[in-house]
Amino acid sequence: MKDMMPDDISGEYQEHMFSYHDGTHRKVLFTNIETQLPEGSLIVSRADLRGIITDVNQSFIEMSAYHKDELIGQPHCILRHPDMPAAAFGDLWKMVQQRNKWHGYVKNLRKDGGFYWVYATVIANIRNGDITGFTSVRRRTSRTKINEAETHYQTL
Amino acid sequence: MTHNFTVSPDFNPSHISGWYIFNTWLQRAINEEIHLELYNSATEQRKAIADDQVQLIYANPYDATALVRDKGFIPVARADNKTDEAIIAVNHESLILNVEQLTDGTRISSTDDPDVRMMCMIMLEPAGLNKSNTITIQRDAYILIAKDLLKNDADIGFFLEDTYNELSDITKKQLRPIVHSQIHVIHHLLLVGPKLAHKKNDMQSSLLSMVDDPKGAGVLKSLNFERWIVVGQEEAEFMIDLMDTLAE
Known part of the structure; x- marks a missing residue:
């Protein structure tokens, strides 16, 4: 994944370097500007078995601030915000690979450095008995739930 | 056969x-x-x-x-x-302008159509509302939901968007959508x-x-x-x- 570029960022930003299991790194730039998911909007995406994005809906594109062709083929962690500890996603892969539904409150990072909170659900796509990919739906949640999640993630 | x-x-x-x-x-x-x-x-x-x-x-x-x-x-x-999209609507004189103004005890008029009910309940989540802290009035037809709103027998009504759009102009003038789903x-x-x-x-x-x-x-x-x-x-x-x- 490419590093985030200062020219894409709106407002004052901080830097964070993510290191991934495959030995690669990504520099992300983030601000404290929040965008709220519009009422009634659902963000939908699909990923392959490696977590690579294969399809997104219009709400995903609008909220992430990326173009569709910048998203397709990228790992879902393109949206990972530095405030989201790895432990917050802890059992996601295990749950969905065991064909269970995963839910969680997630702070996502936009291309412009801003963020948005969602309540995310991920399930496995099962075809002829095999897992062929994953579908994720993200929706707006209450400020109370966001505050609880923020407090909890600071302890992880 | x-x-x-x-x-x-x-x-x-x-x-x-x-x-x-x-x-x-x-x-x-x-x-x-x-x-x-x-x-x-x-x-x-x-x-x-x-x-x-x-x-x-x-x-x-x-x-x-x-x-x-x-x-x-x-x-x-x-x-x-x-x-398939859903609409949550109120009486046009209601003081409710958006979902987050709704509170515990909100009276919902709804049909038993499961997809519309599910989409609308999801749209109530930002207000912290769910089955346990709302009151549902179940109706057989969308026109009855409109009537509940017009008579103030319900605070909000759940509609399939297509059906809402095809209500009579006179009815729609007395209602106001507060949120539309955008699932696409x-x-x-x-x-x-x-x-x-x-x-x-x-x-x-x-x-x-x-x-x-x-x-x-x-x-x-x-x-x-x-x-x-x-x-x-x-x-x-x-x-x-x-x-x-x-x-x-």
Whole structure:
């Protein structure tokens, strides 16, 4: 994944370097500007078995601030915000690979450095008995739930 | 042998004659005897499905899940440029301007259509509302939901967007939507059951060419459809996965 570029960022930003299991790194730039998911909007995406994005809906594109062709083929962690500890996603892969539904409150990072909170659900796509990919739906949640999640993630 | 066809009860009552016309057209197109049976509620329709009395159905996305996964129905087609969206509306004089102003004890007027109910309950989550802290008044028809709002017997009403848009202008002037869903990717589907599945290809080719035939175009108009488009198994499976993610 490419590093985030200062020219894409709106407002004052901080830097964070993510290191991934495959030995690669990504520099992300983030601000404290929040965008709220519009009422009634659902963000939908699909990923392959490696977590690579294969399809997104219009709400995903609008909220992430990326173009569709910048998203397709990228790992879902393109949206990972530095405030989201790895432990917050802890059992996601295990749950969905065991064909269970995963839910969680997630702070996502936009291309412009801003963020948005969602309540995310991920399930496995099962075809002829095999897992062929994953579908994720993200929706707006209450400020109370966001505050609880923020407090909890600071302890992880 | 006569096959039973039914339509999800959330369709607009003004299209009842359109579905009968469509049924007559379809019987001729695929050379099969088909009886159209319309049910008054989702509960009645679901019982008929459970009793294997339905072989062809224009199903809402929620019911499509069980039909495909549990009953072996396969997707045939869907109406082009029609997605299933929901609206939460209030009396136009209500002080409620958005979902987050709603509080515990909110009175909801709703039909038993599961897809609309699910989409609307999701839209209430930002206000911290759920089944346990709201009061539901169940009605058999969307017009009764509008009446509940007009008489202030309910604080909010759940509507299928298409049905809301086809309420009379006088009724709509007295209501106000506070939120529309923007899901974009779920639809009603025409599904065929195992006993009629051998006619799927005939149905698809007839439905696709309907728009080019003057009689067929008239039938489409009576349903308020632009045209039918074919739905493949994977498109249906994707929608079903999506419904699964939303169902609690």
